[in-house]
Amino acid sequence: QVQLVESGGGLVKPGGSVRLSCAASGITLSDYYVSWIRQAPGKGLEWLSYISSSGKTIKYADSVKGRFTISRDNAQNSVYLQMNSLRDEDTAVYFCARDRPVTHDGRYFDYWGQGTLVTVS
Amino acid sequence: DIQMTQSPSSLSASVGDRVTITCRASQRIYNYLNWYQQKPGKAPKLLIYGVSNLHSGVPSRFSGSGSETDFTLTIGSLQPDDSATYFCQQSYSFPTFGQGSRVEI
Numbered sequence: 001q002v003q004l005v006e007s008g009g010g011l012v013k014p015g016g017s018v019r020l021s022c023a024a025s026g027i028t029l030s031d032y033y034v035s036w037i038r039q040a041p042g043k044g045l046e047w048l049s050y051i052s053s054s055g056k057t058i059k060y061a062d063s064v065k066g067r068f069t070i071s072r073d074n075a076q077n078s079v080y081l082q083m084n085s086l087r088d089e090d091t092a093v094y095f096c097a098r099d100r101p102v103t104h105d106g107r108y109f110d111y112w113g114q115g116t117l118v119t120v121s
Numbered sequence: 122d123i124q125m126t127q128s129p130s131s132l133s134a135s136v137g138d139r140v141t142i143t144c145r146a147s148q149r150i151y152n153y154l155n156w157y158q159q160k161p162g163k164a165p166k167l168l169i170y171g172v173s174n175l176h177s178g179v180p181s182r183f184s185g186s187g188s189e190t191d192f193t194l195t196i197g198s199l200q201p202d203d204s205a206t207y208f209c210q211q212s213y214s215f216p217t218f219g220q221g222s223r224v225e226i
Binding site: 035037044045046047059061095100102103104105106107108109110111112113114115 | 153155157163164165166167170171176208210211212213214215216217218219220221
């Protein structure tokens with residue numbers, strides 16, 4: 001059974017930093033692309049970033065480019081999201097998801113973690 | 122960015138009803154359209170990818186159709202467990218999601 005588990009969320013002050021982790025069980029995460037997606041309270045879903053299986057290809061949404069950094073440690077079967085210069089509007093539940101590319105940048109997400117809440121205040 | 126617009130934003134229906142949710146893209150996305158179901162406090166779950174392909178384990182009462190810019194998610198016979206918010210998502214370019222359609226039983 002595929003399971004993704006995020007951790008690292010919490011309360012952080014504006015301008016602060018936090019590092020989220022996404023650990024996998026039931027799959028070898030290193031075989032797959034992984035994306036981070038967030039959902040502000042009561043709002044819709046926003047894709048943030050993806051990383052290829054090797055870690056060589058990385059893309060970001062404009063809203064987080066230059067502030068967030070995605071990385072992975074395939075030996076640990078984990079993916080990370082380093083979030084710097086946090087703003088009030090970054091308050092959200094952050095999900096990691098297994099990413100299935102279908103075009104150069106297009107993808108869908110077939111398994112998601114339960115999410116971790118980051119509150120910037 | 123490709124904008125995705127869903128309608129209705131919410132609906133109420135009875136068990137056994139046929140329910141339809143529509144999703145419109147701001148430009149052609151061909152068959153790169155996916156649907157997710159999200160229950161309160163839970164992660165979204167993939168229902169349908171590539172317009173009409175059911176993800177593993179998804180009941181056959183869910184179906185999808187459409188092409189180019191206009192797409193539909195249909196629940197053939199609404200069940201109590203289908204109470205949730207449904208999101209469409211385009212996978213033609215950098216992913217964007219619709220705003221969601223809440224289905225109440």
